[in-house]
Amino acid sequence: MSERCAVIGIGQTEHRESRKDVSLPGLLREALFRALEDAGRTLADMDAIVIGTAPDMFEGVMMPELFMADALGAVGKPIFRVHTAGSVGGSTAVVASHLIQHGVHEQVLTLAFEKQSEANAMWALSPAIPFQPQLVAGAGGYFAPLIRSYMARHDAHPDAGPMVAVKDREHGLLNPNAHLHLTQTLDEVKAAPMLWDPIRYSETCPSSDGAVAMVLANDKHAKGCKNPAWVLGTSVRTERTFMAGRDQVNPGAGQLCAKDVYDQAGIDPRKDVDCAEIYVPFSWFEPMWLENLGFCDPGEGWKWSMEGKTRIGGQLPLNMSGGVLCTNPIGASGMIRFAEAARQVRGTAAAHQVDGAKIAVGHAYGGGSQFFAMWAVGSKRP
Amino acid sequence: MRDIAIVSFAQLPSERRADPRDEAEMLEPIINEALGKVGLTQDDVGFTCSGSSDYLIGRPFSFVAAVDGLKAWPPIRESHVEMDGAFALYEAWVRLLHGDIDVALVMSFGKGSLGSIPDVLNLQNDPYYVQPLGLDSISSAALQARALIDAGKATEKDFADIAVRSRRDAMQNPFAQVKGEFDAKKILKEEPYLASPLRKSFCPPLTDGAACVVLATAEKARAICSRPAFIRGIDHRVEANSLGLRDLTVSTSARLAGERAGVGKAKVDVAELHAPFAHQEIILKEALGLDSSVRINPSGGALAANSIMTAGLTRFGEAASRIMDGSAKRAVAHCTSGACLQQNLVAVLEAE
Numbered sequence: 001m002s003e004r005c006a007v008i009g010i011g012q013t014e015h016r017e018s019r020k021d022v023s024l025p026g027l028l029r030e031a032l033f034r035a036l037e038d039a040g041r042t043l044a045d046m047d048a049i050v051i052g053t054a055p056d057m058f059e060g061v062m063m064p065e066l067f068m069a070d071a072l073g074a075v076g077k078p079i080f081r082v083h084t085a086g087s088v089g090g091s092t093a094v095v096a097s098h099l100i101q102h103g104v105h106e107q108v109l110t111l112a113f114e115k116q117s118e119a120n121a122m123w124a125l126s127p128a129i130p131f132q133p134q135l136v137a138g139a140g141g142y143f144a145p146l147i148r149s150y151m152a153r154h155d156a157h158p159d160a161g162p163m164v165a166v167k168d169r170e171h172g173l174l175n176p177n178a179h180l181h182l183t184q185t186l187d188e189v190k191a192a193p194m195l196w197d198p199i200r201y202s203e204t205c206p207s208s209d210g211a212v213a214m215v216l217a218n219d220k221h222a223k224g225c226k227n228p229a230w231v232l233g234t235s236v237r238t239e240r241t242f243m244a245g246r247d248q249v250n251p252g253a254g255q256l257c258a259k260d261v262y263d264q265a266g267i268d269p270r271k272d273v274d275c276a277e278i279y280v281p282f283s284w285f286e287p288m289w290l291e292n293l294g295f296c297d298p299g300e301g302w303k304w305s306m307e308g309k310t311r312i313g314g315q316l317p318l319n320m321s322g323g324v325l326c327t328n329p330i331g332a333s334g335m336i337r338f339a340e341a342a343r344q345v346r347g348t349a350a351a352h353q354v355d356g357a358k359i360a361v362g363h364a365y366g367g368g369s370q371f372f373a374m375w376a377v378g379s380k381r382p
Numbered sequence: 383m384r385d386i387a388i389v390s391f392a393q394l395p396s397e398r399r400a401d402p403r404d405e406a407e408m409l410e411p412i413i414n415e416a417l418g419k420v421g422l423t424q425d426d427v428g429f430t431c432s433g434s435s436d437y438l439i440g441r442p443f444s445f446v447a448a449v450d451g452l453k454a455w456p457p458i459r460e461s462h463v464e465m466d467g468a469f470a471l472y473e474a475w476v477r478l479l480h481g482d483i484d485v486a487l488v489m490s491f492g493k494g495s496l497g498s499i500p501d502v503l504n505l506q507n508d509p510y511y512v513q514p515l516g517l518d519s520i521s522s523a524a525l526q527a528r529a530l531i532d533a534g535k536a537t538e539k540d541f542a543d544i545a546v547r548s549r550r551d552a553m554q555n556p557f558a559q560v561k562g563e564f565d566a567k568k569i570l571k572e573e574p575y576l577a578s579p580l581r582k583s584f585c586p587p588l589t590d591g592a593a594c595v596v597l598a599t600a601e602k603a604r605a606i607c608s609r610p611a612f613i614r615g616i617d618h619r620v621e622a623n624s625l626g627l628r629d630l631t632v633s634t635s636a637r638l639a640g641e642r643a644g645v646g647k648a649k650v651d652v653a654e655l656h657a658p659f660a661h662q663e664i665i666l667k668e669a670l671g672l673d674s675s676v677r678i679n680p681s682g683g684a685l686a687a688n689s690i691m692t693a694g695l696t697r698f699g700e701a702a703s704r705i706m707d708g709s710a711k712r713a714v715a716h717c718t719s720g721a722c723l724q725q726n727l728v729a730v731l732e733a734e
Contacts, residue, residue, distance in 0.1 A: 055442030062437040062505035066720040070622040079620045083464035102479035127441045238460035253457035367446050
């Protein structure tokens with residue numbers, strides 16, 4: 001590593017169920033110009049574009065960065081497309097940060113998006129695949145048994161998941177960019193229809209159209225910026241889908257990914273992290289990831305969630321923006337976590353700011369919990 | 383910047399149809415072959431990156447199945463690009479610059495047999511204005527070939543000569559799919575147009591294939607490979623998608639990438655150009671400043687085997703093999719993506 005990397009600009013779209021008011025390039029340009037304005041830069045200043053999105057079938061365009069190259073200001077420049085399932089927003093930011101850290105480029109625009117209203121994600125997730133049983137279960141059907149396994153393993157109180165939904169939706173009310181702005185009580189969450197036991201409708205993420213962009217810069221360019229978020233550590237980890245003995249409740253890939261980031265950043269997750277944005281598409285993944293990422297011991301996660309430790313003002317605020325439970329443009333959801341972590345240490349998170357946040361973690365996962373991407377960012381140059 | 387080299391390459395024999403093998407079954411043998419050639423196992427790999435496209439397979443997350451062709455336990459550092467495997471090689475090169483690991487594995491797979499490739503590639507076009515027109519990849523390439531003829535830069539005979547040379551060279555390549563002695567005059571006289579001025583011989587075959595490349599940092603490369611192919615320069619550039627916004631007879635993005643990779647800094651012995659259509663070789667040679675002394679596509683190139691998402695990585699593997707086998711000192715490897723050479727990745731490989 002020859003250079004330090006900092007986030008100097010962040011932009012997000014308005015996230016809604018359907019952004020019929022903009023085309024695909026229009027959606028991305030909304031995010032990227034906000035990021036450039038935040039950074040005090042123009043497209044001409046960018047050396048390269050690194051873009052991520054989940055499966056192309058979610059929009060019906062094969063390698064959509066190609067047709068959007070001119071709209072993204074990439075003509076004559078490198079544009080690079082990452083796709084690592086739900087973790088893609090995170091891994092895209094990791095690739096972009098490496099281009100800076102290794103001196104390949106000085107300023108990079110990285111973005112991620114999903115425009116779910118262009119197609120049908122549930123359909124795109126449920127094709128008949130040769131040699132495999134057709135699941136037609138969507139993500140919720142895949143993850144529900146893992147959640148039940150978690151609950152059984154640790155004798156978790158059944159209210160823990162619903163309480164996470166209440167908390168994240170409360171946080172989402174503080175974030176004008178959030179897709180869902182819902183006031184809901186614990187009783188209301190528990191009264192919602194059961195979709196995939198134990199996942200109720202009220203405990204699932206929405207389908208969103210949205211995009212996020214970040215401007216990453218090296219020392220030279222970050223120096224003049226008011227409040228850069230410095231990248232302290234990045235990591236990706238992958239494990240197999242099919243493997244005897246694989247623990248999908250507490251995956252080894254997630255544990256290793258987190259440890260790698262903490263080691264690079266030289267931080268103790270139980271002492272030094274002020275807040276985190278983690279990928280929680282179904283409420284119960286908050287306690288599961290709390291344990292998987294080493295913030296607490298196995299079996300303690302559901303208690304943390306119930307005790308309010310993960311609220312703004314709590315011991316370890318999680319998903320201050322409302323998280324994936326309030327906003328889920330799938331391919332962008334990971335990068336939104338990374339960007340929201342950066343906003344916290346830049347002190348620009350407005351109403352959902354954690355007071356004095358100096359070190360924050362962004363986390364994304366994908367597939368059937370095989371793919372993990374994380375970074376830690378700090379307000380101080382390492 | 384650290385020196386990184388290609389130290390090994392393995393590929394599947396290119397076939398019209400590799401059924402009934404799935405992604406993992408296609409990749410697993412060549413992963414272990416490529417690593418085995420340099421005495422490594424999967425436990426020695428610090429980073430793995432693959433390139434593929436969901437739309438070829440007709441399912442989302444097709445790369446997920448490819449991970450099951452890997453040991454991947456303990457969990458590995460891994461990434462995937464929805465691009466040709468040559469771009470996965472680029473990401474692996476960037477990752478090795480980090481300095482904490484010394485070996486990277488790059489792989490890609492593509493099954494052209496599962497759909498109608500020319501029509502599938504229309505899905506790369508603007509979904510609002512162009513896709514509904516049904517502009518398939520052969521038609522857009524034909525517009526480019528026509529522009530080249532109209533500009534007086536090439537003739538149909540030039541296309542035929544390139545096709546004949548490529549498939550003749552492919553006779554020496556056991557992995558090539560379309561090979562043999564063909565007659566340019568006969569092609570021009572007897573073969574009907576698929577889309578004028580393109581005849582079948584000027585177009586790439588439909589191919590199932592997979593390829594795997596091993597990269598290593600300088601010290602490691604020297605230890606495990608007698609003649610590593612060092613990456614002396616690598617760069618990629620894109621241009622606008624709309625054919626109307628470009629001069630199709632030139633490749634600005636290939637020229638820019640070639641300049642930044644340093645192609646012109648010294649004599650080039652051999653170039654593996656990813657030119658799926660015969661006429662694109664002419665455009666790429668001009669863009670990269672390659673004269674008649676440069677041996678172009680001794681493997682037969684993409685006209686002899688064109689597994690989508692793999693053909694570019696195969697060019698890198700073939701170019702590196704010419705360095706590793708001692709037949710070249712300095713080679714150019716190239717990969718293209720998008721309609722009419724929209725995006726181009728160029729690398730300069732050298733022996734020490």
